[in-house]
Amino acid sequence: MGTSIGIIANPASGKDIRRLVSYATVIDNQEKINILKRIVLAAQSFGVGHIFFMPDSFQMGWRVTKELLAEGRLQAECKMLEMTCKDCTHDSTAAAKKMEELGVGCVVVLGGDGTSRAVAKGIRETPILPVSTGTNNVYPMMVEGTVAGMAAAFAAGAASPKEVCCKDKxxxxxxxxxxxxxxxxxxxxxxxxxxxxxxxxxxxxxxxxxxxxxxxxxxxxxxxxxxxxxxxxxxxxxxxxxxxxxxxxxxxxxxxxxxxxxxxxxxxxxxxxxxxxxxxxxxxxxxxxxxxxxxxxxxxxxxxxxxREGPWRVDVRGTLEKACREGRFRQERLPKI
The missing domain is CATH 2.60.200 (Tumour Suppressor Smad4)
Structure with a gap:
C-alpha cells in the first residue's frame, strides 16, 4: 500500500534563550501542526500509504491525524511510534533509529540545526528532508510544507538515495x-x-x-x-x-x-x-x-x-525536477502538451 515516510517534529525548536537576546522568529506548535498537515496531504497524494510520527509532549502527530480524519481528508495510515518520550534531543535520535529499522523511505524533520543533528545521530542510510522551524537554520531548508511532502514522497520511492540526495559532511x-x-x-x-x-x-x-x-x-x-x-x-x-x-x-x-x-x-x-x-x-x-x-x-x-559521513539529505528542487521530467505529475485525464 504505497511507500512510507517518517516525520520527526521537535515541539521545542524555535523557543530557546536566543529569543531573549535576538529578534528570531517564533514558530509555535500550532503552526507546526499546520505545516505537518500540508506535508501529509501532499505526501499521500503521490503514493505514500504509511506515515510514522515521533510522539511528543504536544501530541502534534496525534492532532494532525485526528483533525485530518475529522475533515475526511486523510487517506494514508498514520501511526505514532511506540517509544517513551523524555522531552529531550534523545527523542529525535531514538525516533530516527526506529524509523530506519521500520524501513521508511524518507524522514521529514521539523526543527533547527540541533534537531537535524539529533536525527543524524540515529540514522545511517535513510534520506532526511529537514524543514526549518528552529532558531539557527543553516542545515534545514525554508521550504513550504506542501513542497516538502511532495519531495518526501518522490524521495521515498527512489531506487537509491543517490538519485535524489546529497551526502553531507x-x-x-x-x-x-x-x-x-x-x-x-x-x-x-x-x-x-x-x-x-x-x-x-x-x-x-x-x-x-x-x-x-x-x-x-x-x-x-x-x-x-x-x-x-x-x-x-x-x-x-x-x-x-x-x-x-x-x-x-x-x-x-x-x-x-x-x-x-x-x-x-x-x-x-x-x-x-x-x-x-x-x-x-x-x-x-x-x-x-x-x-x-x-x-x-x-x-x-x-x-x-x-x-563525508553525514546523512543523505534530499535535494528538494532536484527531486521535483526529476519527477517532472519523468512525468510523475501527469494524470491520464490531463491533455499532453
Missing amino acids: RIELYVNGKLADIALIDAVITMDHCVGARAVWDLGRIREIAVTRCHPASIGFSAIPGSLAMVSPEDDFGYLLQANHSADGVLAPVAAGLLQGFGVGEHGRLMLNQDYEYQRKGTCMAALDGERELLLREEDSLVLRIT
Missing part, C-alpha cells in the same frame, strides 16, 4: 581517541564549564570555530568564518577559525537581527579526513550546532575531523 569530535559526538554545521569551543542554557551568546568566550560549510548569507556561528570565505556542502573541505579577541575581525550576523564583531586569529581550510588536534588550556566545552553539549576537562585530548 559532518564534524566528528574524538575525545581521548574515541568518537564522542558529531555536528552537521559547526563545532564551537568555548571557555564555559557547564551546559547552562545550552545556547552560546557570549562571543568573548569562544576560542575556535570549525564548520562544514559557511557563507555570508547564513545566520549563526558559521556566519563568522562565512564573512571571510565561502564553503559549500559539495566542497571536500571545511573551515577552521581561531579567535583572537584583541585583534581586528569581522562583523557577522550571529543571530537574527544581531550583528557582532569577532576578533579573528589564524584561519583556513580543513580538508576532509584531516585531523586537527585542539590545543587548549583548562576545562572547556564544545557547542555543537549552536548548543553546548560536550564538557572537556584539562586532561582530555580533543581531535576534530570533517568527513
